[in-house]
Each structure stands twice: as C-alpha cells, then as structure tokens.
Amino acid sequence: AQAQSVPAVIFDMGGKFDKSFNEAAYNGAERFKREFNVEYREFEISNEAQREQAQVNMVRRGANLVVAIGFAQAAAVTKNAAENPNVRFCIIDSVVNAPNVRSYTFKEHEGSYLVGMAAAMASKTGKVGFVGGMDIPLIRNFAFGYEQGAKAVNPQIEVFQNMTGTTPAAWRDPTRGGELARSQFDRGADVVYAAAGATGLGVLQAAADLNRLAIGVDSNQNHLHPGKVLTSMLKRVDTAVYTCMKDAHENKWTAGALRLGVAEDGVGWALDQNNRPLISADMERRITEARQKIISGEITVRPYQQ
Amino acid sequence: MSLPVADAPAIEVRGVNKWFGTNHANRDIDLAIARGTIHGIVGENGAGKSTTMNIVYGYLQPDTGEIRVGGRPLAVRSPRDAIAAGIGMVHQHFMLVDPFTVLENVLLGAEGGMTLAAGARRARDELARLEKDYALEVDLDAVVGDLPVGVQQRLEILKALFRGAEILILDEPTGVLTPQEVDHLFRILRALKAQGKTIVIITHKLREVMELTDTVTVMRRGEVVATKPTAETSREELASLMVGRSVVLRVEKPPAAAGRKVLEVEGLTVVDGQGVRRVKDATFDVRAGEIVGVAGVSGNGQTELMEALAGMRPIASGRVRVSGADLITPSRRPDARAVRQAGVAHVPEDRQRVGMVTSFTAYETLILGYEDDPAYTRGPLIDWSGVRMRCAKEMEAYDVRPPVPTLKSSKFSGGNQQKIILAREIERNPDVLLVGQPTRGVDIGAIEYIHRRLVQLRNDGKGILLVSVELDEILALSDRIIVMFDGMIVGEVPADQADERRIGLMMAGIAEAA
Amino acid sequence: MATLDGFGRPADVPWWVGLVLLPLLNLLAAFVIAGGVIWVLGVDPVAALKVLVWGAFGDTDLIGFTLYYTTNFIFAGLAVAIAFHCGLFNIGGEGQAYIAGLGVGLVGLAMGGWPWPVVMAVAVISAALFGGIWALVPAWLQAYRGSHIVITTIMFNFIAASIMNYVMVDVLIAPGQQAPESRAFDPSTHLPSLQDLLALFGIRSRTSFLNVSFLLAVACCVAFWVFVWHTRWGYGIRTVGQNERAAVYAGIRPGHMIMLAMVISGALAGLVAVNVLLGAQHRIILNYTGGVGFVGIAVALMGRNHPLGIFLSALLFGALYQGGSELNFEFPKLSTEMVVVIQGLIILFAGALENLFRPQVEALFRRRLRAAA
C-alpha cells in the first residue's frame, strides 16, 4: 500500500495572509485540510536564502509532498526534486520538468483581458492604469492582457503602466504602490489594476482615499474596499494547491505541467455583492460574452513574449 | 599677622578623599580658606590640586568628606549648588563654547527665563557695570573662538562675577598669559579682594605665589603637606615641600661648540585647515652642537612650526634644508617618514595624543615611526622578539619605571612615557632633534634627567630645536633663543644676553625694547 | 600585576575580567532579554532553547549547516574587524558581499569545465576584487572627502542592491524564467562539500551546504592574525585606528591605511560569495546575502576583533542561525526573524552596553586591591 501522504506547504515572501497570492494558496490548503482531515506542515519564507533549506527541512521532517508557492522557489525545487526522487513537489507559477514535479501556471493574460474590458467600460476619462509588482515577464503578461482587453472596448484608451520595483520587495511595498496609483490618478486615470501582491493593497487604498476605482488580483479583493474595487482578477491558486494535495492524498497524483486559463476556470473575474453596483448589466453581458469567445477560440489573447 | 580675622572660613574642606579608579588623587584633604583673602595652592602636576577645587565646585563628587561654606556644611552635588553658594571657578581648561558669542557664554546657565530675549537685555546692563568696576573689557558680541586666550580668561572671570560669585577659584590662570597679561590679571584680583571677595589661586609659579597671596597650601601626591601664611615662607621652602626633597634646578652646561648648520629654515609659512596663517615667513637655523630655544606664549605658531618641520603638515611657502639638502618644500607632500629618514627626530609636545598610541604596549610604542626599519623587521614581518629585547635594554638605560616592555603605554606615568619617547627618538642617532615641551606634566626628578640628557646630546654634536612655554626651561637649556609671536619670529637673543623681562615683552608682541 | 603594586598604586583588575567575564555577562544579558521576548510570544524559552541547540548540533546534517553559516560569519566578522582596527565602522559588508557575488558568479558561469581548484582560486580573487573595490569608494570618500563612512557604506548597500537587481533582472536572468536568478553553474565548478572530510571524524552528513570554503575561512583567521599583529601594514592600520595624529606623526598616511583596511575588509566580505554561490547555491540568486554583513558586526564585537574570538562567535552565530531556522518549524509563532532580534541584542549588550556591568564588577575586584594597598 502507498504510504500516507504527508503534505507541506511553503509560502513565499509576503506571508500566507497577504490577501492575495499566498492567501489564495493558503485557502486551498485549508480546504484540503477541512475536507480530508489531514494536517499539513507550513513555512513562510522571510528571506531569499532560505528557500532551498526550507524545502530540505520539510523533507527531513518526513514530508512527501512539498507544495512550493511562487516562481521564486523553482530553482530550489529543481535541485531538491533531483536529490529526493521519492518526494513529490508542486510548484505554482513556474514550470519545472522532472518526473516528480507537477507545475501549475496560469494564463494571466486571459483573466487580465476580462478585467481590462471592465476597466475600459467603467472609465469616464478614457484613461486607465496598471501597477505591477516586481518587473518580470509574469507581471508584464498581466499588463499585456489588461491592455488588450481595454483596447478591445475603447481603442483610443490610454493605459498607464508602472512597476513597483525589481526585487521581491516590490511585492510588499504598499506605500509605494499607493504613490504609483496616485500618480496615475493625478494623470487622469480613474481605474487602476494592481497586480502586485501586498503592494496592491496600497493601490486599492489610494483608490478608496481618492474615490476612484481599483481592480484587485489573485484572490477576490472586492470586499477590501466595497464599492471602490471594480472587480478582481481571480487566479485560482487555491484550486491548484487543493487539487495537488487531494490528488496526492488519493493516489491520483501525476507529474507534469498544467497551464490553466479561462477555459479551465484557472483565471476569471469576480462579481459579488461588493461590486454588484459597479458592474452594469451591459458590462456584465459583454465580459461574459468575451469569456465565452476566449473559450471558443473566437478571441485570442496574446501572451507577453519575452 | 596682616591677615583679616574672620569668624568662619569662606571655604572649609574636611577629610576629602577621591579615587579615580585605583588612583588615589585626594587623600584626607583638610583645608580652610579665610574670607577676603587670596589663597594660593601649589604642587606638582598630578598632586591633586585641580581635583580638590573641582570637588569644592561640585564638578567632581568626593568619595568621603565634606565641604563647608561660611561655616555651614554644603551639599555640593553639582556646580549649581556651588554657584548658589556664591562660588565661581575659572578652570584650567576654559569652559567656553567656542562658536557662541561672549554674551551667549555668559548667559549659559544663567539665562533668567525660558526665552533668551529678556535675560539678554538685563545681562547687558549688568555686564557693562562689572566691566567698568573691574576693568574687564570684553566685546559682548564677539565670537569666543576668535578671541585671544587672555580675553577668554577675562570672560571666564566675568561669567563667575555675573553669577554673583563671592568666592573665586582660579586654576592655573597664568599658564597661558604673557608676563604683562599676568600683571593685568593680578590687578583685577587685587581689586576683587579689596571688594571683600575671597580668591583661591592654583599655580605652579612660586614667584606669583609670593607676589600675590596671603596664605599658601602645598600639595604633594594627593595630600596637603603644609598651609602657611605667605609672609612666613620662601620660594625655596615651598619648592622642597612640593617635591619632598631639595632640588637643583640648574643644569651644568659647558659652553657651546656650534658647528655646521644642520637645519636651515627659510621663509617658512604654514597655513592651517581653516586658511589661517599660523607661521609667517620664519627664517632661522640650528647648528650642530647647539640648543636653539623657541620661546612664546602657547598658540603663537610654535606647534605648527614644529609639525611642519617634522613633516606632519604641508607648508605654504619657504623651504627647509637638513644637512644642506632640500627636505621640505611647498610642492612636496608632507612626509614624516622621509623627514625621519633624513636624520630628524621629533619629540612632540603632546606625548599622549601625538607621540604614542596609549593602547599599545611599551615595545610597540618603541617602534612608532620606525616600524619599517630593517633593524626591526624580518621580511614582511616585524621582528617582535628583537624589538622586545631592545625595548628592555633601552628602558634600563633611560631608567623607565617599571622596566616592563609588555606593559600598556597608558599605564606609565607622564614622565616615564616621556622617557620612552626620548629613548625611541634619541637612540636612532639623529642629526637634528625637534623637542616640544619636553617636561610638561613631568615631576622634578624626571625633569632633571631629561634636561641632562638633552644637554648631553648637544655636547655630542647634535642640533636641537627646543620649544617650551616654560620660560625658565628655555633660559636654562638654550644657547640661542628665538621668540615667536603671532606666527612671526620677532627676535633672536643669545642666551647670555637673555633676561625674562625682555623676552616677556617680545612674547607679548611688543617690539625689541632694546 | 605585582610590578604595578611596587609603583605605589594598586593594580587594575585582572585581564580576564574585561576579556572573558564581562563579554560573557553581556551575552547572558542578551539571551535573558531574548528569552523574555520569546516568553512574551507565548513560547517556553527553555523549550525554544532546546530546539535551537538540537537544530544546530542535533545531527551531522545540522552540524554541517551550522558550520556552513559559521563560514559566512567568519568572513563577515573578519571584514568588520579589520575595519574596526582602523577605527572604521564598515556597515557595508552586505553590499560588498553582494557585489562580490557578481564576481564569483561570472567566474562560475564562464569557467564551466575547469577543475574546481582553479575555479575556486579565480573566484576568490574575483570576489576579493569586486568586494574590495566596492569598499574602496566609501573608503576614499572617508579619507579624502570626510564623508562619514557609516552613511556612505549604508548607501552603498542600497546602490549595490539596485545594481545587482539590474544585472540579475536585465542581464543574467536565465532565459524563460521568472525568478531573477542566473542559470546554474556547471557542476565541475561546484566546490566539494566537506562531507568527506567530516567522515574522517566519523561524522556522516548527507545534504548540508558545508564546503571547502570553511577551510579557507579558517586560513583567513590565521592570515588575519599575522597581518594585523605581525606586519607593518597591520601596525599602521592599528595606529591609525587608535590614534590618527600619532599615525601622522609616525609618517603613516591615514588615508592609505583607511583604503587598505577597507579594501581588505571588502575583500573578506566578498569571500562570503564564494561560500554561498560556488559552495552551496551554484547560481547567483537575488539577495543571497540575507543580512550576513550585519551579522558580521555582532560577530566582530563579540569576538573582540580577534580572529580566535571571531571564530568562536561566528560559531555561536552559525548555531543561532541554523538552530533558529529550525525554531520556526517547531513553533510557527517564532519566525526566523527571532535570530535577528538576538543578534541585535548581542550588538547592543556586547557593543554599546559593554560597560553595563563594568563598574560593579571592577569595584568588586578593586575593593580587594585597595584593601591590599
């Protein structure tokens, strides 16, 4: 018989309650724990040099499934997966090709396309903004999809873009995020999309302070400032983490790379009572239509090319 | 007895003991100072004079004992209590804030209110009165750092009087003054006494004690050894009380046999970091086999002159030749090492802050400046065991106590530190020796030794340039005397024609009165 | 001791009071306060201490990790100490080590296929050069422009971070990858781990990062001792550090010594890169230094700027780091940041509050000595 699965989750910097990316992963892990009544070990990275040793420590403590949240852990996963062929690894947001690694990536550009449409439709000034976290291809992919969505609604629209920084610190600098958003609002933008982890909280805050609109990311952030968050681009990290843990538990786990888009329900947009008043029926209809067309292939959203 | 009789002494010190770490600086001090008198305190460096008076002033706290003012015990926990009791003190090192104006310095601690404006107005009136009464003229709006020391001292007295001092303590007030300024100070002090104020004056200079005071106390090694009415004692008696034995102050010195010029200084000008010209166009020379003394009130460019000659600071113009070869010119970077290698040794005036690294051991101090000398090195490494051996030998020869090469330099007393430095500089057999303040803070025994050593070096045909603010020392040792004032060499006098009065006038910048 | 008594005044307190007793008391105080913080967080300090000790020395892997961190801290501690000897407070070890990572990384990337001893030699030189040059600029500014080295080295930490970012993100990033990391070095360049060496002592380890750099660190301790106390440059550096005016008097150029000390300091800090990148990570990763330059300050202060002391305190900190990282697994409330707290407390007590117990302790000894006198 297969040994009992002993899962471990390693969150990346930002922590499991970042209201965004890591929190989504945390929710997935908690759902697994609730449904299967299986405890898991967890660890939050607090500096760069820790990642590899954190995974090693989990393995030493008997974990046979290590779920690594965030692309930054890819290198460590590559190395540790090779050294521990009997341990299963999951990596989110990056692809590691190894017989004992399952990789999840998302078509962020597709989800961003949908919220880009929402932004363009909600904008009265014809100017919208984007605040990214760390300046990496992944985040440029968000921006690229967002721009395509906005242009699809209003070809004349102006899209301001700023990245918060180039280090992982860019994921957790809400003050700077707020300043970046303010500068975009000052230039006339009235909707700003934040794809910046905890930094995005500052963007949402600035929008609330200045009575404009923001778009959240990863988790559903509509509730953070009800009426001020137009919508959130959902990235189902929770589902990914949950299925990975569940599959391992049920012995259905396979290695390989999974790429989740709108069609797989891996990305999407959030509509709930918090933003209901902001989304007109017409907006909802057009976004839903676009979603269908992406699934059917009628619309192709181009990913960002390096 | 001409002393005014008073019911209670102005100040009484009873059984005061003070330790600095393991150093017993004051031992069972008992002292009474009569009201309306001028009381002198004499003693060698380190005898504990300043410590006692700092305790009276509340600046230091005694370990045991008590202070009485006007017969009543007074808890002086801080200078504030002493000031309130009518005590004022002018410290050995002035307690002034250089960037402040005179007025701000006077106001400090006696502002007369939360804001400055009102107090300042009142202070101006009061100060005008004091200045008139005691001939203490000072420009209230001048910046203190720019004032000459004599004026700074007047300011210190003014500060004390402004705070209503009835008892004034002066700690070595004359060390930095010219003879003429000393006269002025003494006139002020006598005027204060005439007003009924009590004055305590600490000094080394027995002549001043005899001239000014009513009573004198002698301290030695932390103890009071005697208190006498001045009229009933003599300089000789005081000197032997201070040292604990009778002393010979004169060194035996055969006539000079001056030879070739070993050090030639031409038109030397030194400008400091602030752009002030410290040495102005100095020209002189030193011959083999003679001692040339540089007299002057401290701060008139002697320090800068020595440092420039030693290669420690750049010169603005002029040149310096050693044994006929150009060594220092304005275009060359100052290089103390090159100067040393050219045969110029240097005993700096501030031995602890310049001449040694106090945290180094004695043997490490012994090679300062010579650490790359082949005699002390083996390849890239320093030959420490060789250095230690040599150090032990030289400590023996120079009577350094204790003769322990591994002892930290800071653990030696001032005189012994000086001997280590002398050993280092002399034993390298230089042609020229630059010596600054060789006996400052050194006790009489060591002074005798150092003076003998310098004369011996001169007899061996070395050229010595001696800087000292002690006129007595200059007169005792020099074959020729040059006088510096305000960075200029204002005169040169052969030793046999030198007298104190004449050199004093030159030191004050008053041209040759010949 | 007796020699001074003969001098008429009682001697000072014995040497070991200042060198051993007081540092230990200070260390103890730091740990007591740290224990208090742990207790406030709702964790039993004794239990935490047990985990910490087990985490540092509990098995051979853990010892390996401890010694791996010790290696870093020896380099960083020596770096801070050489600057201290020159009277300089080099807070820039972090940036110097980081920039040196570029030097090591370029060697690692370019020299694939070469035998490791050659790669290591070149990498050591390259690391020393990069780190040394990065330290040279603040040194020059301090020596000739009077800019305070504490502020400039800190600014250089930030500037180094920006430059390395640029290099990592825009130049060296491995193609097709999100994380700003270079591609992995060729396996031929990897430094041999010390498992084999430890096996000689009967210690068997599987996966620690410990590698030959540890031996380099030990060699650096010896070289440091010879350099500082037995060469004229060391003499010059110490003279400038203790008394700059005496140095000028002696003909030692303070500016030269400041630059020399800082170059060596930067070079030593740079060697951290050899241990981490060539010995363990085998690629350049962002912020790989993780505060090691700051730990160096604590190590140097604890170790009284002497290589033996630095070795011992680096071991202490290595154990703290390794044991501290295990703490988090056992007590989720105790983050690895707790180690930074302990480090700060040690700097506070061993450095700034070094006189905390001195009066009382010395008085204790003096009372006896005075009575004897």
Place this chain on the structure above:
Amino acid sequence: MDDILLTIVSVAGATIRVATPLVFAALAGLYAERSGVVDIGLEGKMLAAAFAAAAAAHVTGSPWVGLLAGIAASTLFALVHAYACITKAGNQVVSGMAINILVAGLAPTLAIAWFGLGGNTPSLASGARFQAIRLPFVDLLAPVPIIGPIYAQVISGHNILVYIAAALVPLTGWVLFRTRFGLRLRAVGENPSAVDTAGVSVVALRYRAMIICGVLCGVAGAYLSTAHGAAFVKDMTAGKGFLALAALIFGRWLPWPALFACLLFALTDAMQVRLQGTPIPGIGVIPVQFIQMLPYVLTVLLLAGFVGKAIAPKASGIPYVKER
C-alpha cells in the same frame, strides 16, 4: 501648459507626502546631535514606531492611539540609546546600529506572532488612519488659475501630520535660537563641560534631547504606517532614517536647510515614479533600478561634494565622562 501644471502639482504633492517622515526624522536627529548624541538609530526607531502605531491603530481603530503607541515605542528605544550612550558612555554608532538591527528583527517577529501576515500588519480601515484634511477656501480658490489647483492639491488635502511637520521646522528654529533650552542644547553639543560647570546637568539635557528625538521619530514612523500607508510592512523604512541623517548633515544641523534637503530627497523619489519608463532625450529609457538608486547616489554625492567640510557639533559622538 495644463499638462505641465498638472505634473508639477502632482509631483509637488507627492514630494510633500514623501518628505514628511524625512522631516520628522531629520529634526529628531537634529535634537539628538545638537545635544552631542549621534543617532544612526533613527531608522530603527521609525520602524518600531511604524509597527507599534499600525498594530495599535488596527486593534483600537484609532489613529491617535496608534500615534501614541508609536511615540511610546520609539521613545523607549530612544531611552535605550540614551542609557547606553549617556549613562554608560557606550559607542553611539554601535548602539544606533544595534537598535536598527534589533527592531528590524523584533517588529516582524511580533507581527508574525500576532498577525501571521509574513511580518506585516493588517490593512487599516480608513477610520484607523489619519485622513486628508481639506483646508478652507479650496472651493473658493478653485477657479483661480494656477493658484487654485496648487492650493487644492499641494497645500490642502494632506493629513494632519504633514501640517505638524511643516509647523515643527520654524518651531525648532525658534527653540534652538531663542530659548533657554535651545541655548543649552547647542552648548552641550559643543562643549559639555562648559554646560556642566555652568551648573546645568549634561545628562538631563541629553536625556531630554533624546526623548524629543524619540517622540519625533515616533511621529515619523506612525506617519509611514497610519497616514501615508495603511499598514506596517516589513522593512518599510528602507533607509529613510539614513536619508534623514544625510539631510541633517547636508542642512548643517539647521532646521530650514535640513527641510530643503529633505524636500530634495523626496523630490528625487517623486520624480522616480514619473521617470519610470519615460524615455529621456539622448539617453533613452533608463532602467528602473538606476532611477531607484537616485536618492542613495544623491546622498553620497552631497556628502562627498558639498558637506565634506560641514562641521558637526563638536562634542557629538563623544561620551561625556568626567572621570576617565
């Protein structure tokens, strides 16, 4: 034309927001260093205050309680520094550094233990933050060209702490040069023995200065996390304490020049946002990293170029000991 005005107004607004904590911290440093205590622990005290303020404001929902908590935390560390440097004659630079490191570890440790947010505190609700204040006459002046928008967006619309910072500069100038405390403070930084022999306690003066320093750093930190930002974030001071120190040096330990130095640093920071991705004629797009290092490079250049010769209060950095 409108565009340029808009940019200027927006950059000026950002400059003021970014400069405020620098001004508090620089003035804090001014009091400390004028009293003769070098304080490179401004950074750590700000960070401690930022954490305490955010945590307290989150728990109580009141920014004022947060501010008090921030001030208390910062002052506590100021007193630790004072005890080490004044009472125990310790090394001031080492003490400051120890506090920086201690707080850099302590704040996230407590944050993780209490909130589990990877070292951050939860986002504050708007009621728990200092809100923007609308000054009177904004609407009245709105139609006036140039002055209208400047008044509305540069002068008005900041939170109360910004206005306090602005008021503190002249206040500090007045205290320093017109009051008894200021006279003594300046004196004790130049020559503590002069103050001591004048019957004024050096220790008490320096402790008082350090308490003021602590309070001001506390406000600076609270501003970061409860006014400008809406949460404590690990390492959120990011060198601001050192920039403030550099501004103080550049400002020759005087309040007005220090203010201008702070504004200069803040301006480079605000410009940085604008410059991102904007091509500069003749150079092209400058990589963000190089723009981001501007304030730090500027600090080094200023220290090297202009203030190489600035004269610090003479006694600063040297412990005052009467008995060697």
